[in-house]
Amino acid sequence: MATARTWKKPPFIEDPRLRWGLWIGALVYLVFAFGTMEVNWGRVTEGVPRAYRFIISFFPPDFTTRWSDIRDGLLESVWMTVISTVVGVAISIPIGLGAARNLAPTPVYLACRSIVALSRTFPEIILAIFFVKIFGFGPFAGFLALSIATVGFYGKLLAEDIEDMDPNQAEAVRATGAGWFQWLNYSVQPQVMPRMVGLALYRLDINFRESAVVGIVGGGGIGATLNTAFDRYEFDSAAAILVVIIVIVMVLEYLSGIVRNRIQ
Amino acid sequence: MPVKQQGELKVWQRRERGKQFAIWAAWLVGAAIFVYCWQLISERTIWEFVRTAPKETADLAVRMVPPKWSYMETLWVPIWDTINIATLGTIMALIIAVPVAFCAARNTTPSMIFVRPIALFIIASTRSINSLIWALMLVTIIGPGVLAGVIAIGFRSIGFCAKLLYEGIEEIDENQVEAITATGASRLQVLGYGIVPQIMPAFAGIAVFRWDINIRESTVLGLVGAGGIGVQLSSSLALVAWTQVSLILIAILATVIVSEWVSAKVRHAII
Numbered sequence: 222m223a224t225a226r227t228w229k230k231p232p233f234i235e236d237p238r239l240r241w242g243l244w245i246g247a248l249v250y251l252v253f254a255f256g257t258m259e260v261n262w263g264r265v266t267e268g269v270p271r272a273y274r275f276i277i278s279f280f281p282p283d284f285t286t287r288w289s290d291i292r293d294g295l296l297e298s299v300w301m302t303v304i305s306t307v308v309g310v311a312i313s314i315p316i317g318l319g320a321a322r323n324l325a326p327t328p329v330y331l332a333c334r335s336i337v338a339l340s341r342t343f344p345e346i347i348l349a350i351f352f353v354k355i356f357g358f359g360p361f362a363g364f365l366a367l368s369i370a371t372v373g374f375y376g377k378l379l380a381e382d383i384e385d386m387d388p389n390q391a392e393a394v395r396a397t398g399a400g401w402f403q404w405l406n407y408s409v410q411p412q413v414m415p416r417m418v419g420l421a422l423y424r425l426d427i428n429f430r431e432s433a434v435v436g437i438v439g440g441g442g443i444g445a446t447l448n449t450a451f452d453r454y455e456f457d458s459a460a461a462i463l464v465v466i467i468v469i470v471m472v473l474e475y476l477s478g479i480v481r482n483r484i485q
Numbered sequence: 486m487p488v489k490q491q492g493e494l495k496v497w498q499r500r501e502r503g504k505q506f507a508i509w510a511a512w513l514v515g516a517a518i519f520v521y522c523w524q525l526i527s528e529r530t531i532w533e534f535v536r537t538a539p540k541e542t543a544d545l546a547v548r549m550v551p552p553k554w555s556y557m558e559t560l561w562v563p564i565w566d567t568i569n570i571a572t573l574g575t576i577m578a579l580i581i582a583v584p585v586a587f588c589a590a591r592n593t594t595p596s597m598i599f600v601r602p603i604a605l606f607i608i609a610s611t612r613s614i615n616s617l618i619w620a621l622m623l624v625t626i627i628g629p630g631v632l633a634g635v636i637a638i639g640f641r642s643i644g645f646c647a648k649l650l651y652e653g654i655e656e657i658d659e660n661q662v663e664a665i666t667a668t669g670a671s672r673l674q675v676l677g678y679g680i681v682p683q684i685m686p687a688f689a690g691i692a693v694f695r696w697d698i699n700i701r702e703s704t705v706l707g708l709v710g711a712g713g714i715g716v717q718l719s720s721s722l723a724l725v726a727w728t729q730v731s732l733i734l735i736a737i738l739a740t741v742i743v744s745e746w747v748s749a750k751v752r753h754a755i756i
Contacts, residue, residue: 230678254569257562260632268627275626297529300522307519342738346617346705350722355541357534360526407499434617437709441529451621463614470613 275456282464283457287450291462294446295469297360298432301442305364305432306425309371316372317379324383324409337380341373349435363440367428374427378420379413386412415484422477429473433466545727552732560717560736566631567713567740570706571699574638579692582643586650592662593654593680604647612644616702620711629710637711638699645698646691653687654680689755697748704737714740 234240284291319325319333345366352362386409394408436444443462450459487498500508587593589604620637627633657680665679707715714733721729 230682250572254573257565258569258573258631258635260630261628264628264630265632272626275622296525300525303522304519304526307515342741343734344701344705346708347718347734347737351545354545355538357531359530361530361535364526430613430615434615437617437621447618448621451625463618467610467613471609474609 278456279460281457282460283455284461287446287455287458287461290446290449291443291458291465294436294443294462295465298429298436298442298444301360301364301367301432302425302429305367306371306421306428308364309368309424309428310375310421312368313372313374313376313379316376317383318405320376320380321383322380323386323388333376333380337373337376339373340369341377345370345431346434346438349440350438353439358439358441360441363432363435363442363444366435366440367431370431371424371428375420375424379417382413382416383409418484419477419481422473422480426470426473426477430466430470548727549731551728552735553726553728554732556729556732557736560714560733563707563714563717564736564740566634567703567715568700568744570631570634570638570703570711570713571696571744573635574703575642575692575696575699577635577639578642578646578695579688581639582646582650583688585643585647586654587676589647589651590654592657592659593676604651608644608647608651610644611640611642612648614641616641616706617709620706621709624710629712631712634703634706634711634713637706638703641702642695642699646695649691650684650688653684653691657683686755690752693748693751693755697744700744701741704740 232240234243316333316336319329320337322330325333348366348369349363352365356362356365390412391404391408394404399407432440432442433444433447436442436446437448439445443466447459447462450456450462487501489496489498498505585604585607588595588600589608591597591601594601594604616637619640620633623633623637627636661683662675662679665675670678703713703715705715705718707713707717708719710716710719714737718730718733718737721727721733
């Protein structure tokens, strides 16, 4: 008697050798990873009541005691965010134009691409460490670190956007006898502008979040206030700062969502 | 079409006069805000230090070369730790992010009024706190080490993964779900046979994408004591051992490049 045929769900990876190979590889890796992970379990179990106390000491968040410090740090963060986004975007426009394959000659293309790649490599915080060393403590170092990170992010996306634009429009404008700047202004810019405004707002959002960490290494802003609060074991003030950060990020995200919807 | 009258001639213009003025006003306001912020920042900057910056930079550059290659021996374990922090953190984040994403997506959430706002709040709050701040808190709770790093990376990634995943779930083809439902499948079966196969590629893509970001982030977690190569970086900085710092930066660069290459390969294979 023939056995009844039943349907089986097709696997996500079709080749069985690859599928099992990946599973076994993942398993071996996990065993090794957990095996070599040095965890002081005594300290972790000790951490459980500590976590409880820690969370308790977070509530209620104390906005009042350190309010003037929080306000100062926050304002500094906002200034830093604004100028680093503006400066970063301003620098990344020529670099982004140069890094677009269809616009720039090869040597310029390569130079601009390497600038973008270089400024994308290191996290903001490492840049901030170096700028603090070079330019001294304070928001100036944080501003430079965020600006450079912005160049890497924005320049790359601008270049990719220009590469994806519709060449017909560009050709049409060029056929009218437009000069290079006119061509840029009337064919390239209108095509990339809506997305780029959205991305600038997105970067503003990221820069604010990052401004909260450059302070940990001395780059000024709310991060410095937060770090001080942790160092002084004033967890209720720290909680207040975190709440403020979350609220501002949410508001920024909401606003940039509205603006992006209206532009696009 | 906006036109300007110039004597007899009609000249084409890009924008209407009102719109042109509005754009000018926006630029003016933007420039004013920028100048104001710049002034405030410059008040808090010690320009004396900025003036000495070129000298400092040159000094630093001299002290950083050549990288102390022999130090590499002590770096292999921290690099391995860094990769583990990123990978295990990503896995942890994905395990938590999947149910959160299903609760946040409009078409799969059990309840629009109660569950969805909670899920959205989890997404927003985990996303807006940087992994370094998570690490800062976790180090105070469970002590310095790799575990704090894994959990910090995990928490930070929940929001990111869940957000991308729930957007993916909202974009699925409803016809397939309906077809599965029509066979009399239970809710779980619909999930398994109608929704999961559709979002699997997006899920794999998100996992690899986030893993790549996490490698970058986990290189610096050690600055606050949460394990990985950042611990070496922070102690070398404290010891002012600049030749070690430059080697560590090279090691970070290499790790990041390799991880980017791996994730590009994997994404290419999936899509």
